[in-house]
Each structure stands twice: as structure tokens, then as C-alpha cells.
Amino acid sequence: MTVSRQAKTKINRLITQWSKGTVGVASYLNTLGFGHDLLVKYKNSGWIESVGRGAYKISEDKVEWPGAVYALQTQLNLNVHAGGKTSLELKGYAHYLPSQQKKIFLYAPLGQVLPTWFKRAPLGVDIVVTRTNLFPADLHEGFSDYTEKDFSIRISSPERAALEMLHLVHEK
Helix, strand or coil: CCCCHHHHHHHHHHHHHCCCCCCCCHHHHCCCCCCCCHHHHHHCCEEEEEEEEEEECCCCCCCHHHHHHHHHHHHHCCCCCEEEEHHHHHHHHHHHHCCCEEEEEEEEECCCCHHHHHCCCCCCCEEEEECCCCCCCCCCCCCCEEECCCEEHHHHHHHHHHHHHHCCCCCC
């Protein structure tokens, strides 16, 4: 197989394996055989675009907050999830909640650091990250999946989301 043919095959593999609407983190893409130099080449050729340092998206693809959270959960294996009001909205219970400016509520254990690209990514919403030890970090119950396009992310179950919202109520 010629080098040109290999290059075409490799970019085709990258494009077909990449879940539409998601971020691709460089460290994860490296494990799939797409090294730094190759990612730079694909970026310079217009196949992919930078979302921030060490994070990419397919050119012309629209990445919203679920696609960024997907990368955090599946590629970086970070213990972060959509919860509270956001989870209830995604499950169809938003009509019981007061509406306001679109905010996305994410929950993570104390000390969880999110990458800079995520904090700065143009996702079109305000993201509020609550770091708490309300639940043990290794607790796997109380979650469900939310499917967006051809990928899914872990979100709080309605019961857990209600407890997360109550946790944020301040005593007067």
C-alpha cells in the first residue's frame, strides 16, 4: 500500500470512527494511532479544527455541551456528569422547574479538575460545575444515559438529580 493510500485510509478511519457532535481529545486520539504530528497535519489540511489545547472536532461539525461532556467521560475517564436541574430537563421534567437563562449543571467529586479546553470551549451555554462529596465518588447507582445523536452521556437519575438540587439550597 502506498503512503498516499495509507494516509487516505487513516483519515477515513478517523472520520468514520469519530462520533458526530463530539470532541476528540488528543491523548485519546494518540492511543488510536493518531499522533501529534498527524493531528497537526489534519488540522492544517482542514479535516479537523481545534476546540482548545489538546482537543479537536471534525471540521464543520457542531459540538454542543453533551459532546464535550462525552469526551470528559469516555476519553479522559473523568468522574463528571450532568445532574440536578439539567438532568431533570433532559428527562422531560423541566415543566416543573422555573426557567431562566440556559445553564448546564455538572457535578463532580471534590478536587476534580476539568481541562482548560473544556472551560474555554464555545459551547453556547453557561456551565456550572459543582464539586461535592454528597455521594461517594465510587457510587455507580443513581445514573442513567442520555442519548444525543450517535453517542450517550451519563446523567443523574431523577431521584439523584432532586437530591443534587436540594444540596444546593442554602440555609438562611
